[in-house]
Amino acid sequence: MAGPAETAGQTAQHKAYGNVLTGFALLCICVLASSVRLFSVIKYESVIHEFDPYFNYRVTRFLSEKGFYETWDFFDSFTWYPLGRVVGGTMYPGLIFTAGTIWNVLQKLNIPIHVQEVCVFTAPLFSAFCAIATYLFMKEVRGQGAGLASAAIIAVVPSYISRSVAGSYDLEAVAIFALVFVFYLYVKTLNTGSLAWATALFFGYLYMVASWGGYSFIANLLPIHCLACIVFGRVSSRLYIAYAPWVILGALAAANIPVIGFNAVLMSEHMASFFVFGLLHAALAIEYIRDMLPPRAYSAAKKLVLTFGTTALAVVLALVVSYVAASPTFGWTGRSLSLLDPTYASKYIPIIASVSEHQPPSWSSYFTDLHIASLLAPAGLLLCFRPLTDASMFLLLYGVTAVYFSGVMVRLMLVLAPAACCLAGLALSEVTSYLSASLVAAQRAQAGAGDAEKKAKAPSETDGSAAGKKDKAAGSSAAAAAKQAAKKAAKKGGSGGGPLGWVSGPWKPVPKDVAIVGLVLVFLGLSMFYRHSVYVAGEMYSAPSIVLQSRRADGGVKVFDDFREAYAWLSHNTDPDAKVASWWDYGYQTTAMANRTVIVDNNTWNNTHIATVGRAMASPERKAWQIFRSLDVEYVFVVFGGFIGYPSDDINKFLWMVRIGGGVFPEIKEPHYLGADGNYRVDEQAGKALVDSLMYKLSYYRFADCGPMFGAQRGFDRVRNAVIAKQDFELKYFEEVFTSEHWMMRIYRVLDKPNRDARLRNPRRAKLGRRAPSKRRQPSGAPSK
Amino acid sequence: MAQHLDTLKEIASSFSAAYVKTPTKLKILDAFSVCALATAVLQFVYAKLVGTFPFNAFLAGFFCCVGTFVLTLSLRMKVAEHGGKPTAAKEFGGYALAMLTLFIAAVNYIG
Incomplete structure (x- = not known):
């Protein structure tokens, strides 16, 4: 009698050790996940990165000043002049409210930290949370071992690092955590079948919906999983409790967020969940009456239900199809359509494709x-089948769909990253536990057959705790299974008793040498992965893109801080009411850093407005001046990289301006901006419209005069590697007011009246009146060489 | 036609015969969920006939009823798994929590 009690005590002790160890490992993983993302702060400074984060930062600042309630009603008159933007109703508030809450709590604790610091460090904090969520998710799917391995991989996976370094204050920073956490809650509800967890799923989903437009991925993935369960005959009350309340509560949650609103029940993205909801009920009804009725009546009733169900479904489908076909995009948003049909955006929505x-x-x-x-994810996909549970099927479907979506858009690599990490973690933990179990078995065989029974028992219990990590369902009975396996092993002569949850056939260990080599290889692979990730995090993904660095020949670092220099100039030297025009990429930065009104920004909600700016940039000077005057624009700036060789400047983006402008204003035609050979070029053979365009003039004004650049030819553009077509020209309607240190940002004032100085040079022609300048310009417009 | 009617009759009679054996607690839950479903259908028909104009109100009413139906059905499944015996307070607690969440979520739309 004492034997089993003692064993149980030992098992409990093992379990306790295991839990402490797991907790410690998880803590290390979290610290690692956060600290690997701090390179950007160390190498550069604590600054908000890139474009979109500046908008989030600006709204967060507003929130910290005015409070949560006011933020819902935030109308931003500093952007999309003269339209403005209803920020409260068009943003996903999750990230901003999260950072705002953190800031408020810190203030309450008398920690006087600036809201910018909170914003900068939100992403590293949430990547630690994401590692925990991944651990919980995989623990539900397969077990503690797989959970820890997945968490260790996702902590440093470069794809996720690229969007969550310190300072990258973008929606994805919290959304990936929310995504994985929703998956965890779903699988947890699926495994337990408890309504309390279903409620938790609702709150997790609410946070996800509030955080990121990617929630529609979940809104379609759960129906796919449910459908798969129905098709493979895995309908159960647990599935129902996980899925059905989510459909209803989730739709209510989504409709609560103003940016989604009634789309949550009207748009096609959300229809799949309702269809499968109906199907699930039909499947359950069939199951229910099977238990209730005698077989003959059952078969008749089943036929009846199926006929009725099919008819009803067909009617509903027809209704939906007719409703959907009435709308031009089939009830889908353009962004979702471009996912289903990857060529859609480039055909119809250049602004998305750009x-x-x-x-x-x-x-x-x-x-x-x-x-x-x-490398490991495909192996993980296979392991999902052994054994195939509802949870592992979910992981399987998540992996497969995420692979597809990542192939459509590079941005959605981020959705694939958790899936790949979970699958890889699954494979990793199975491989290592198999190899170490083999080692243990080999050791035991070495120890000899003497007292085999007793010895086989002890190690099998260590395995048992390892197996307990593997399968929650089998977890409770792991010790028993281990004992059985050990007895079997002892009968076979101590050939080993590692009960691997997924091996249904007889378990065979690999020889000791092979196991050691395998473990070393796994360790090597992992260390290479960590090396690679840390390198990538430090070198590739930490650049904030508003401050640039380049290495000098002597090993020092040269810093290009032109953007902030120019934005600071704008905020110090222009009227607070001045309107500033630029390409939309710089809209958020201008409003946040220069605090000036912009015409268009990165929100891109009004295609016509952006096309107007694109048209102005692509038009000749006089036409552009008229457009800008009509928009009350006082300053125009361009980003120019030809001086120092910064490739993502406006000249390189110019063709998109032409395309977007041409999409609304047909007088702008892309071929006019291309060279004779059909290529986009700025040298002698450049298209005439390009040379005449405002963008060209604002970029290359005085460029040839700026002195010999590193011994290059006069007027040599270091990005395009060409001598520019037209080197000397005057501006008539614009006036250069500021050019940053490395010429990366050039700010021009839009003159009230055309510049008289250009005319006064030739007073006789000036008398000819209005048409004169254009006539005068013709000869000088021709290439000088 | 008569043959179909017979089959229907047979199904109905055998179903009712089997259903009588259902524990009373489950019957109460069944009645409640049928009631919720009927209310939902009623609202849907009304919306189809009269129009969905205050769409938020329709959403609140309809989703509330369907949600109640779904949650009650979930509870019923749980109870049925225990053979209709008085179940642990945990499950009813979960049910109450979920219902509370549902109503709080729906109240936003009554407007």
Whole structure:
């Protein structure tokens, strides 16, 4: 009698050790996840990165000044002049409210920290949370071992690092955590079948919906999983409790967020969940009457239900199809359509296609961004089948759909990252536990057959705790299973008793040498992955893109701080009411850093407005002046990289301005801006419209005169590697007011009246009146060489 | 036609015969969920006939009823798994929590 009690006590002790160890490992993983993202602060400074984060930062600042309630009613008159933007109703508030809450709590604790610091460090904090969520998710799917391995991988996976370094205050910073956490809650509800967890799922989903537009991925993935369960005959009350309340409560949650509103029940993105909801009820009804009725009546009733169900479904489907077909985009938003049909955006919505993160990724980026996870994930997919549980089927479907979406848009690599990490973690933990179990078995065999029974028992219990990590369902009976396996092993002559949860056939250990080599290889692979990730985090993904660095020949670092220099100039030297025009990429930065009204910004909600700016940039000077005057623009700035060789400048983005402008104003035609050979070029063979365009003039004004650049030819553009077509020209309607140190930002004032000085040079022609300047310009417009 | 009617009759009779054996607690839950579903259908028909104009109010009413139906059905499944015996307070607690959440979520739309 004492035997089992003692064993149980030992098992409990093992379990306690295991839990403490797991907690400690998880803590280390969290510290690692946060600290690997701090390179940007160390190498640069604590600054908000890139473009969109500046908007989030600005709203967070507003929130810290005015409070939560006011933020819902925030109308921003500093952007989209003269329209403005209803910020409260068009943003996803999750990130901003999260940072605002953190800031408020810190204030209450008398920690006087600036809201910018909170914003900068939100992303590293939440990547630690994401590691915990991943651990919980995989623990539910397979067990503690897989959970820890997945958490260790996702902590440093480069794809996720790229969006969550300190300062990258973007929606994805919290959304990926929310995504994984919702998956965890769903799987938890699925495994326990408890309504309390279903309620938790609602709150998790509410946070997800509030955080990111990517929630529609969940809104479609859960129906797919439910459908798969129905098709494979896995309908159960647990599935119902996980899925059905989510459909109803989730729709209510989504409709609560103003930016989604009634779309949550009207748009096609959300229809799948309602369809599957109906199907689930039909499937359950069939199951229910099978238990209730005698077989003959059951078969008749089943036929009846199926006929009725199919008819009802067909009617509903027809109704929906007719409703959907009435709308031009079939009830989908353009962004979702471009996911289903990858060519859609480039055909119809150039503004979506123009964003670089909406391009399909290259193959190499899978390796850079996922590294070892891309190797292990396929093995993880296979392991999902042994054994195939509801939870592992969910992971399987998540992995497969995420792979597809990542192939459409490079931005969605971020959705793939957790899936790949979970699958890789699964494979990793199975492989290591298999190999170490083999080692243990080999050791035991060495110890000899003497007292085999007793010895086989002890190690199998250590395995038992390892197996307990593996399968929650089998977890409770792991000790018993281990004992049985050990007895079997003892009968076979101590050939080993590692009960691997997924091996249904007889378990065979690999020889000791192979196991050691395998473990060393796994360790090597992992250390290479960590090396790679830390390198990538430090070198590639930490650049804030508003401050640039380059290494000098002597090893020192040269800092290019032109953007902030120019924005500071704007905020110090212009009227607070001045309107500033630029390409939309710089809208958020201008409002946040220069605190001036902009015409268009990165929100891109009004295509016509952006097209107007694109048209102005692509038009000749006089036409552009008219457009800008009509928009009350006082300052125009361009980003120019030809002086120092900064490639993402406005001249390189110019074709998108032409395309977007041409999409609304047909007088702008892309071929006019291309050279004779059909290529986009700025040298002698540049298209005439390009040379005449405002963008060209504002970029290259006085460029040839700026002195010999590193011994290059006069007027040599270091980005395009060409001598520019037209080197000497005057501006008539614009006046250069500021050019930053490295010429990266050039600010011009839009003159009230055309510049008289240009005319006064030739007073006789000036008398000819209005048409004179354009006539005068013709000869000098021709290339000088 | 008559043959179909017979089958229907047979199904109905055998179903009612089997249903009588259902524990009373489950019957109460069934009645409640059928009532919730009927209310939902009523609202849907009304919206189809008269129009969905205050759409938020329709959303609140309709989703509340469907949600009640779904949650009650979930509870019923749980109770049925225990053979209709008085179940642990935990499950009813979960049910109450979920219902409370549902109503708080729906109250936002009554407007």
